[in-house]
Amino acid sequence: MSEPRHRLMDFVREEIMPHRFCSGCGCGTVLNAFTNAVEGIGLDSAKMVCVSGIGCSSWIPSPYFKSDTLHTTHGRPIAFATGVKVMRPDLTVVVIAGDGDVAGIGGNHLIHAARRNIDLSVFMVNNMIYGMTGGQVAPTTPAGVKTTTTPHRNVEPAFKVADLVVAAGASYVARWTTYHVFPLLESMQNAMSRKGFSFIEIMSQCPENYGRRIGLRTGIDFLRQFKEKAIRVDKARGMTEEELEDRIVIGKLCDVERPEYVTELQKVTAEQVDLLRAEKEKVD
Amino acid sequence: MKKRDVSTATDSKYRPARPFNREEFDRIRRILGGKVLFVQGDSAVSYGALLAGCRFFAGYPITPATETGEVLSQLLPRVGGVCIQMEDEIASVGAIIGASRAGTKAMTATSGPGFSLMQENIGYAAMTETPCVIVDVQRSGPSTGQPTEGAQGDIMQAKWGSHGDYELIALSPSTVQECLDLTIDAFNLSEKYSIPVILLTDGIIGHMREKVVLPEFDDVEIVWRKEPTRPKDEFQPFTDDGSQIPEVAIFGEGYHTYITGLTHSESGYPATDSQPDHHRLVKRLCDKIRNNRDKIIRVQRDYSDGGAGATGIVSYGVTSRSVNSAVKTLRQEGLKVDHLRIITNWPFPEKEVDELAGRVDRIIVPELNLGQVYHCVKEAAAGKAEIVPLWKTGGEMHVPRGIVELVKGRG
Ligand SMILES: Cc1ncc(C[n+]2csc(CCOP(=O)(O)OP(=O)(O)O)c2C)c(N)n1
Ligand code: SF4
Ligand SMILES: [Mg+2]
Numbered sequence A: 001m002s003e004p005r006h007r008l009m010d011f012v013r014e015e016i017m018p019h020r021f022c023s024g025c026g027c028g029t030v031l032n033a034f035t036n037a038v039e040g041i042g043l044d045s046a047k048m049v050c051v052s053g054i055g056c057s058s059w060i061p062s063p064y065f066k067s068d069t070l071h072t073t074h075g076r077p078i079a080f081a082t083g084v085k086v087m088r089p090d091l092t093v094v095v096i097a098g099d100g101d102v103a104g105i106g107g108n109h110l111i112h113a114a115r116r117n118i119d120l121s122v123f124m125v126n127n128m129i130y131g132m133t134g135g136q137v138a139p140t141t142p143a144g145v146k147t148t149t150t151p152h153r154n155v156e157p158a159f160k161v162a163d164l165v166v167a168a169g170a171s172y173v174a175r176w177t178t179y180h181v182f183p184l185l186e187s188m189q190n191a192m193s194r195k196g197f198s199f200i201e202i203m204s205q206c207p208e209n210y211g212r213r214i215g216l217r218t219g220i221d222f223l224r225q226f227k228e229k230a231i232r233v234d235k236a237r238g239m240t241e242e243e244l245e246d247r248i249v250i251g252k253l254c255d256v257e258r259p260e261y262v263t264e265l266q267k268v269t270a271e272q273v274d275l276l277r278a279e280k281e282k283v284d
Numbered sequence B: 001m002k003k004r005d006v007s008t009a010t011d012s013k014y015r016p017a018r019p020f021n022r023e024e025f026d027r028i029r030r031i032l033g034g035k036v037l038f039v040q041g042d043s044a045v046s047y048g049a050l051l052a053g054c055r056f057f058a059g060y061p062i063t064p065a066t067e068t069g070e071v072l073s074q075l076l077p078r079v080g081g082v083c084i085q086m087e088d089e090i091a092s093v094g095a096i097i098g099a100s101r102a103g104t105k106a107m108t109a110t111s112g113p114g115f116s117l118m119q120e121n122i123g124y125a126a127m128t129e130t131p132c133v134i135v136d137v138q139r140s141g142p143s144t145g146q147p148t149e150g151a152q153g154d155i156m157q158a159k160w161g162s163h164g165d166y167e168l169i170a171l172s173p174s175t176v177q178e179c180l181d182l183t184i185d186a187f188n189l190s191e192k193y194s195i196p197v198i199l200l201t202d203g204i205i206g207h208m209r210e211k212v213v214l215p216e217f218d219d220v221e222i223v224w225r226k227e228p229t230r231p232k233d234e235f236q237p238f239t240d241d242g243s244q245i246p247e248v249a250i251f252g253e254g255y256h257t258y259i260t261g262l263t264h265s266e267s268g269y270p271a272t273d274s275q276p277d278h279h280r281l282v283k284r285l286c287d288k289i290r291n292n293r294d295k296i297i298r299v300q301r302d303y304s305d306g307g308a309g310a311t312g313i314v315s316y317g318v319t320s321r322s323v324n325s326a327v328k329t330l331r332q333e334g335l336k337v338d339h340l341r342i343i344t345n346w347p348f349p350e351k352e353v354d355e356l357a358g359r360v361d362r363i364i365v366p367e368l369n370l371g372q373v374y375h376c377v378k379e380a381a382a383g384k385a386e387i388v389p390l391w392k393t394g395g396e397m398h399v400p401r402g403i404v405e406l407v408k409g410r411g
Helices: A026-040 A077-087 A099-105 A107-116 A161-168 A181-193 A207-214 A219-229 A261-283 B022-032 B041-052 B066-079 B089-101 B112-128 B155-160 B176-193 B203-207 B275-290 B319-332 B350-359 B373-381 B400-407
Strands: A048-052 A068-071 A092-098 A121-126 A172-177 A198-203 A230-232 A248-255 B036-040 B054-059 B082-085 B105-110 B132-140 B146-150 B169-171 B196-202 B209-213 B258-260 B299-302 B311-316 B337-342 B344-346 B362-367 B386-391
Touching: A026 A121, A026 A181, A048 A077, A068 A077, A068 B089, A077 A092, A077 A099, A077 A107, A077 A261, A077 B054, A077 B082, A077 B089, A092 A099, A099 A107, A099 A121, A099 A161, A107 A161, A107 B089, A121 A181, A161 A172, A161 A198, A161 A248, A172 A181, A181 A198, A181 A248, A207 A219, A219 A230, A261 B066, A261 B082, B022 B041, B022 B066, B036 B041, B041 B054, B041 B066, B041 B105, B041 B132, B041 B176, B041 B196, B041 B203, B041 B209, B054 B066, B054 B089, B066 B082, B066 B203, B089 B105, B089 B112, B089 B132, B105 B112, B105 B176, B112 B132, B112 B155, B112 B196, B132 B176, B132 B203, B146 B203, B155 B169, B155 B196, B155 B344, B169 B176, B176 B196, B176 B203, B176 B209, B196 B203, B311 B319, B311 B350, B311 B373, B311 B400, B319 B337, B319 B362, B319 B400, B337 B350, B350 B362, B350 B373, B362 B373, B362 B400, B373 B386, B386 B400
Parallel strands: A048 A068, A048 A092, A068 B258, A092 A121, A121 A198, A172 A198, A230 A248, B054 B082, B054 B105, B105 B132, B132 B196, B169 B196, B311 B337, B311 B362, B362 B386
Antiparallel strands: A172 A248, B036 B209, B132 B146, B169 B344, B299 B337
8 A cells, every 4th residue: 555645745846855954943844834825725836936045944945845946046036036926927926035045135125025015925934043054143133142153242133024024015014933833824825815015024943053052952942932932913012112122023013905016017018008009000 | 999919917828938920020120110220239239139029127227238228118018028127236137037937038237336246146047047138238347437438348257257167158249230139149049058148238339329220020030948848747957958958947837847056956956965966067057058159159250361461350349340440441551451350259269269360470459458358369379379469448449540550560
């Protein structure tokens, strides 16, 4: 008898499994949530394009998720995804990459894609560190933390990336953690089903290159902490900045209808094509 | 109301860059406004792109390349395409690669500072074998340099700008007509060899106005990439069918293509720890151009009837204009000159230069830089002839008199 096949196997590139994430890494959880989300809303993976950058988190779709996949240069997946989406608006285009990639080197592309409100879903895996390169400080690393490039202590404040994306004009923004798998999954479904720029900041763990240095040795240690630190966005609204200092605000941060970039571009194209035809008919 | 007969990006089934027919080509010629035009080099590039089937442009403004994007922002929506301004040149190349993988012929245009920013993603296009066209309207550098002045200082950067081993194709027009013609060639070559192609114009030709004759449909070839011939479940994106050029599966068609800038095997999957896979890949990236060099390389020879005492001149781009004039004067004065005009800067026409070196005692290489193609000529001539550089920087063209005097030995 052949072995029973997992229902999500159709969504991963089986031929290159097992994956290479360290044990306890949050990337596996995100891949799990993502494949479930895709299956749950009945997306056809042949009509999806996953775009990622460089870093451990970028390996979640690339190469593991089975769709058309564009594994780009470090920090640039949103720019590449823009070209794909503009010419193929019928495809679901998803960007999954790390905090260093999306908010560090690629921060400018993030801001402008949010401002344009282009119909992309960007899932940023925030493990608060440059994981792949061995644990250097990231724009998302909390102040005071020792990393390989802040051996004394990090003096920079951590970037609240989701808040930035709200301010830049995105349609849908949420923050979840790898502890909150089911709401995360549902949030991914919302993001991929709706039009406009959707962004989910996924607080995740890198036990190998971050946890080790801050006394959280296993994935479980992180999940416990995410559970304790998380506070729902509605509760957080009545709290002061000091009270929120060490907390992770989770939930939907914004959900608004705004004109979508590719739709607006298409309108211009349609207008120009009609104008040209009218001119031609006049001549004829 | 009439049914919409023009496909636009709105129509998801529309694949904008498929080889199009005479009707579409003629429609574009009509939109461009007739057969004979009087336009700038930058505009001619835009027109060539439209005729070649380009339906996506992403760019960032920079003198002296801005007009190409401006013209396309006007015209692309009219032909069902899209023109967007990105946040920088890194994003511009990223976007055209994405659009190309989505099945559209795509282009960007820039000048030195932007061209420098583009290099990492140009390397990505070379590594992933993604067809696209990058126009570099050269200006004096380094750094911000002379924004409004033309130069020929990016020849080496065009070839060696990104890290690692790869080959690409770079073309140098010397007239506004050639800006149009070579843009069509650039698209054809990029589609044929699955490669980024660089069009090296400069601030002088880019802003110069000249007569341009739009080609007829029957006069041009419009190439479209080789699409998969094997069934979807057997398809591998980087299989070498013997031609060294892979088939290109377009996103959204069910091939589940995996494209990465990492070293990859034929399946496309990362093979970063494998010496044989890396060697096979980059060797093929280079060989697919090197082995086809005779088909790719174009030069123009304007040679004397041979014999002793001839001087060779190797030129390219805007400098060829000064050389043409100098050659005329020299011949009127009874001197023998052999002029080799390089149209394809990369791959470099070594054989052609070697052949010239066999005919003459010395070769003069005038360029608007402090010595770039000079080094290639010297290497190709391998000591058969003396190589004499004629350098100029600062934004002015070579004057024919300077070339004439150097040939006559009074330089
Ligand atoms: C242009 C460039 N600079 C630097 C690197 C090296 N690099 C690779 S991954 C990475 C950090 C990735 O961090 P992040 O995006 O947070 O992903 P993680 O590994 O933490 O999931 C860096 C700096 C690179 N590949 N390209
Ligand atoms: S280094 Fe960190 S982020 Fe990368 S796979 Fe290991 S645990 Fe995950
Ligand atoms: Mg990280």
